[in-house]
Amino acid sequence: QSVLTQPPSVSAAPGQKVTISCSGSSSNIGNNYVSWYQQLPGTAPKLLIYDNNKRPSGIPDRFSGSKSGTSATLGITGLQTGDEADYYCGTWDSSLSGVVFGGGTKLTVL
Amino acid sequence: EVQLVESGGGLVQPGRSLRLSCTASGFTFGDYAMSWVRQAPGKGLEWVGFIRSKAYGGTTEYAASVKGRFTISRDDSKSIAYLQMNSLKTEDTAVYYCTRGPAGGFDYWGQGTLVTVSS
Numbered sequence: 001q002s003v004l005t006q007p008p009s010v011s012a013a014p015g016q017k018v019t020i021s022c023s024g025s026s027s028n029i030g031n032n033y034v035s036w037y038q039q040l041p042g043t044a045p046k047l048l049i050y051d052n053n054k055r056p057s058g059i060p061d062r063f064s065g066s067k068s069g070t071s072a073t074l075g076i077t078g079l080q081t082g083d084e085a086d087y088y089c090g091t092w093d094s095s096l097s098g099v100v101f102g103g104g105t106k107l108t109v110l
Numbered sequence: 111e112v113q114l115v116e117s118g119g120g121l122v123q124p125g126r127s128l129r130l131s132c133t134a135s136g137f138t139f140g141d142y143a144m145s146w147v148r149q150a151p152g153k154g155l156e157w158v159g160f161i162r163s164k165a166y167g168g169t170t171e172y173a174a175s176v177k178g179r180f181t182i183s184r185d186d187s188k189s190i191a192y193l194q195m196n197s198l199k200t201e202d203t204a205v206y207y208c209t210r211g212p213a214g215g216f217d218y219w220g221q222g223t224l225v226t227v228s229s
Contacts (some may be wrong), residue, residue, distance in 0.1 A: 002154065035215035037155070044207055044222055045147075045155065050215030088155050092212065098173055099145070099157035099212050 003028060004089055004102035011108040016079050020105045022072040022089030028100055032092040034072040036065055039086045039104075048087075049074060079109050112136040112218045114208045119223030122198055130193040130223060132208030140164060140186035145211050146193045148204035149222075156204070158182075160212060161191065176202075198227045 005023040012018040022034065036049040047056050049065035052072065064075040072089055089102040118130040132144065145160035159172035161182045170182050181194040191208060203226050209216040 033215075037216070039155075044219040045216070046219070047215045047217045050217070056215075056217060086154075090155070090157075090212075090216070096174070097171055099160075101155045101157065104154040 002103040003093060003096070003100040004091070006087075006089060006102035006105045008103070009106045009108065011110055012079055013110050014079050014081060017075065017077045018079060018107065019076075020074045020087050020089075020107070022074070022102050024070050024072075024091065024100075026070060027095035028070075028091050028093040029067065029072055030070040031094060034065065034067055034089055034091045036063075036072075036074045037088045037090065038083075039088065041085070045088065076107070081109050083107060084109050112210070114210065114218055114220035116206065116208050116220040116223040119206065119225045121226045121228065123229050124198060124200055124227055126198055127194070127196045128198060128225060129195070130206055130208075130225070132191040132193075132220060134189040134191070134208075134210075137210075139184075139189035142210050143213060144182075144184060144191040145209050145216060146182060146191075147207045147209055147216065147219075148202075148225075149207070150201075150204040153204075157212075158193070158206070195225070198225075200227050203227045 033051045037045040039045045052067040053065040086104045093100045113135045115133045146158040161170045179197045183192045205222040207222045208220040210218045
């Protein structure tokens with residue numbers, strides 16, 4: 001059971017928008033920055049969003065992040081078949097003194 | 111170009127030890143904290159631990175699941191981070207990734223090295 005809760009799967013059609021939620025508590029999301037990662041099949045994870053809503057260089061603005069209270073959300077617009085992947089949220093947990101991840105969300109682009 | 115290359119994975123019996131290495135290039139290694147994250151077959155990401163830069167004391171933090179069994183160290187002169195794994199259990203079977211971070215997110219990842227713990 002992961003400390004952060006994500007939906008196991010989401011799906012949407014090409015060109016549409018999808019959001020992935022990540023729910024935590026005051027010891028993690030509530031008081032720390034959230035990051036989001038994309039893991040394409042058979043590859044290492046890739047940083048998509050850091051510090052709640054910042055995109056690393058090279059990440060298209062189709063990807064966005066937000067945080068409110070003890071929850072965070074990843075948004076993807078203009079869905080492409082190449083976006084099919086597992087997505088993970090992560091943050092520091094002050095009570096555990098460690099990094100925690102969500103269980104991951106599998107995105108299917110129908 | 112930032113590169114992280116893990117090595118040292120393989121098949122090991124329960125109770126034995128294994129040391130993984132992460133060789134870094136393309137950035138000033140000593141300026142960054144370095145982490146290890148693992149992924150069991152078909153499962154999600156699990157943070158293993160990290161080591162701070164010398165500027166922040168070079169101290170370490172570990173996940174509860176590995177604390178007391180795993181040790182992370184670094185050699186800044188060689189740009190290498192190590193993960194010493196002792197008293198290995200079958201549940202430690204996973205792909206182990208070396209990654210730069212965690213401050214500002216884990217921004218660079220290695221390709222991963224598979225550790226299989228089995229008799």
